[in-house]
Structure formats: C-alpha cells, structure tokens
Amino acid sequence: MSDTQTSARSKRPSLSEPLTVVVTGASSGIGRAVAEAYVRRGARVVLVGRDETKLRSVVEGLDASERTAGVAGDIADVRTVDRTFEVTRERFQRVDVLVNSAGIFVGKPFCDYEPADLDLLVGTNLRGLVLASQAAVRDFRRGGRGGAIVNVSAALALQPFASIPASVAMAVKSAVNGLTQSLALELAPEQITVNAVAPGTIKTPLIGPPAGYEALAGGQPMGHIGEPEDVVDAVIYLASARFVTGVVLPVDGGMTTGHW
Numbered sequence: 001m002s003d004t005q006t007s008a009r010s011k012r013p014s015l016s017e018p019l020t021v022v023v024t025g026a027s028s029g030i031g032r033a034v035a036e037a038y039v040r041r042g043a044r045v046v047l048v049g050r051d052e053t054k055l056r057s058v059v060e061g062l063d064a065s066e067r068t069a070g071v072a073g074d075i076a077d078v079r080t081v082d083r084t085f086e087v088t089r090e091r092f093q094r095v096d097v098l099v100n101s102a103g104i105f106v107g108k109p110f111c112d113y114e115p116a117d118l119d120l121l122v123g124t125n126l127r128g129l130v131l132a133s134q135a136a137v138r139d140f141r142r143g144g145r146g147g148a149i150v151n152v153s154a155a156l157a158l159q160p161f162a163s164i165p166a167s168v169a170m171a172v173k174s175a176v177n178g179l180t181q182s183l184a185l186e187l188a189p190e191q192i193t194v195n196a197v198a199p200g201t202i203k204t205p206l207i208g209p210p211a212g213y214e215a216l217a218g219g220q221p222m223g224h225i226g227e228p229e230d231v232v233d234a235v236i237y238l239a240s241a242r243f244v245t246g247v248v249l250p251v252d253g254g255m256t257t258g259h260w
C-alpha cells in the first residue's frame, strides 16, 4: 500500500465523526429525504436545488442553520457547481460525501423524444452529476481523507418495463451506472468510493401526485411502492461502507429480481 493510500484510509472520517455532505436535488423527493436524514444524524449538509424559493423553504424547515446551507441553480451549469463547493469550503472547510440525486424523468415512445428532451436529460442527469463529482473529487483530494460519492440511478435502467417507455431516459441512467463502475476503479487507490442506488417506483413528485400511488402499487412485487426513506437507508449505507465501491444497488422492492 502506498503512503497516500495508507494516509487517506486512516484519515477517513469515523462513523461517529460529523460528516460534511453535499446533496444535489435536495429540494424534493429522495434528495430532500437524504438531506433531512443526514441533518438528523448531526451532519453538516449543503443542499442544492433548482428552484430558489422551494429550496429556501426546505433549508429553513431543517431548523439547523449553523449546519446547513442552500445553493440554488441548474446543476448542469458549472457556475452552480462551483458555487456549491465554494460555499461548502467556506462554511465547513471540507466535503466527505456527495449524493447526486438531482434528476428529471422524461418517459415517452422512442421516436417522440425531441432533441430538447435529450439535452435536458443529459444536462441534468449526466452533465450535472459529472461536474459535481469532479468538484467533489478535487476537494476529496485536497482533504486527503478519501470520500464517497453516491449516485441516484434507476431500476428501469437495469430492467426496462414494456409498459413504461423510457429508452432515452434510461440510456442516460445506464451511462450513470457505467460511470459509477469506471470511476470506482479509477478512484479506489485514493480510498474514494463511488456507488449508485437504483430506485424502483418511489413516492415523490417525480412520479406524479399521490392520487396515482395506489394504482402503481399493484404492479410491484411487494404490493406497494417505495418511500424516499427506503432509498435513504441505502444511500447512507453506501456512503459509509468503506470497502464497497462500484456497486449499483437496486432499491426496488424486488422489481429487478425477475419476472413476477
């Protein structure tokens, strides 16, 4: 083991030490639940979301102003990413964990996808994730303590459903899975882990209003769709697991296990 590897491994924050966590897509759904869970665990959390008013209301609701900060902007814009990590360094000196949850879904038959849909999907779900991860890795290196990235992918990229046409959206999530594995190998010697969760159907505004949840439940192996907290458990596990990297973990109540 090289000196750098030994040093990053031994300096990686212990499970009891307060972490600094950057969460993109933290103004809603899964990202919001992840941010709330980390705040409850005593972490310092930087929340990123697109809509400033919505983000401010979530940050204020956390009622932990000394341990939280919000950065509003489009994650596909490098200026948003730069500002996020500047704020993180200014407020909390370092970053330990990046959770890339910002994302959109555009599901439609293949030939109906417009070039604008493609740009939006690639911009938010891939470009933003790449830019944020690059910034985090630079800061992990500056800190010399390793670090963890958890990407939010999608179970439909592992097992498509004929009833949910989403080829282009899932092509982008497949790219996230490929990036997760390749980057995990590239960064492993620096004790930086890169993993992904692949949610099934989770109760968030992304899948529509609550009135439709009951109808979706029937199509699930467990007879119900997931809660954001179900994904939170997996994100927190992957972010803290020091010897687990390159994993794309389905959190889908068995959807991708087989035909049912």
Ligand SMILES: NC(=O)c1ccc[n+]([C@@H]2O[C@H](COP(=O)([O-])OP(=O)(O)OC[C@H]3O[C@@H](n4cnc5c(N)ncnc54)[C@H](OP(=O)(O)O)[C@@H]3O)[C@@H](O)[C@H]2O)c1
Residues within 6 Å of the ligand: 024, 025, 026, 027, 028, 029, 030, 031, 048, 049, 050, 051, 052, 054, 073, 074, 075, 076, 100, 101, 102, 103, 104, 105, 124, 128, 152, 153, 154, 155, 198, 199, 200, 201, 202, 203, 204, 205, 206, 207
């Ligand atoms: N819910 C599911 O069933 C499900 C299934 C599979 C995968 N996923 C994935 O899970 C992740 C989170 O989705 P969710 O269900 O929590 O959706 P959500 O409730 O709609 O939340 C999406 C979050 O991403 C933010 N966001 C969207 N575009 C952005 C941009 N360009 N720049 C910055 N922030 C942006 C949103 O901010 P604003 O609110 O300000 O727009 C919001 O905070 C996504 O990557 C999604 O693909 C979800």
